[in-house]
Amino acid sequence: MSVLPLVFTSGWASGINAYAVVLLLGVFGATGLTDEVPASLQRTDVLVVAAVLFLCEVVADKIPYVDSVWDAVHTVVRPVAGAVVAALLAGESGSLPQLAAAAVGGSTALMSHLVKAGTRMAVNSSPEPFSNVVVSIAEDLGVAGIVTFAIFHPVVAAFVAGALLLLGFVTVAFLASRIRRFLRRRARRREERRLAGTGSPWPPR
Template sequence: MSVLPLVFTSGWASGINAYAVVLLLGLCGRAGVGGAVPDALQRPEVLAVAGLLFLCETVADKIPYVDTVWDAVHTLVRPACGAVVGALLAGRGDGSLPEVAYAALGGTTALVTHLVKAGTRMAVNTSPEPLSTIVVSVVEDLGVAALVVLALFHPVAAACAAGGLLVLGAATVVFLWRKVRAFLRRRRERRLAAAR
């Protein structure tokens, strides 16, 4: 079985919550679910760190504006994690062309998904109530969990779903960008009015 769909899906999921991807893949591998999970992701210390960081992200991701700061910090972390998971899924560890290609695919997919997530979150944060941030975060977490587990059993279906969600997310960001620009314009006008 080609691991390409699994690399793409894990890259997509890493762009949303990289720690959840490492934790889910590692736990599934330790449970004997999905033979494609590399041993490095199943190590107890990797699972402990991923679990702790997943808890931090779970909290930070549900607080308006804190989530935006968290996303900014993770602009490098999520693509790097997508690339590392992609390379590990290639399974060679020798720097071969397939390993580099899978790392590039995982990292690039994670970066694009991360940018879509960050853009969507900026738009969501313009709403005056915090409930929308919590709802979006929970939906993202459930989507990551569902697609990572699906990818272990039906990698092609999971990759198709991840691709569809990526396109839908990009379209949503384009649609919501006007809302973000209006919010930033209002904030700038308030600052100018307060400075007078």
């Protein structure tokens, strides 16, 4: 059976929480639930590092504005992780199928990361912090559920991941006005801090 559906699904999930993907796949492989996971993802040191970083993400992802900073830092990390995981799943080091899998995993991770980051900007524009926690928990559960489902039903899981990705883009487009308001507010705060540091009056007379 082609590994492409699992590659696509892991890419989508990596764009949301790459550390959870590495941790889940590694555990599933180490416990013998699947033969699709390469030995490199099952190593104890890889699982320990993934678990520690996953816990860091769990905390940072639920704090308003900290989550957006975390997302900005992971704009490169998540797509790279998605590409690496996809390449490892494809096997055959240096082969064309492996390179194609890396491209699919990395690009899918980038797209889902942009959806996640854009959604969080909109959520952070809300005055209360609870929506941020709810969205974060939903993302964590969604990644765990989809990756687990993909181990047993990779094709169906890939269709679900594709539908969620499309729905995410539609949601971000709908929330674009909130995102723009969030960016303007952040720019205004930076300007206020800059003017306060130079001693200039604010607001200007």
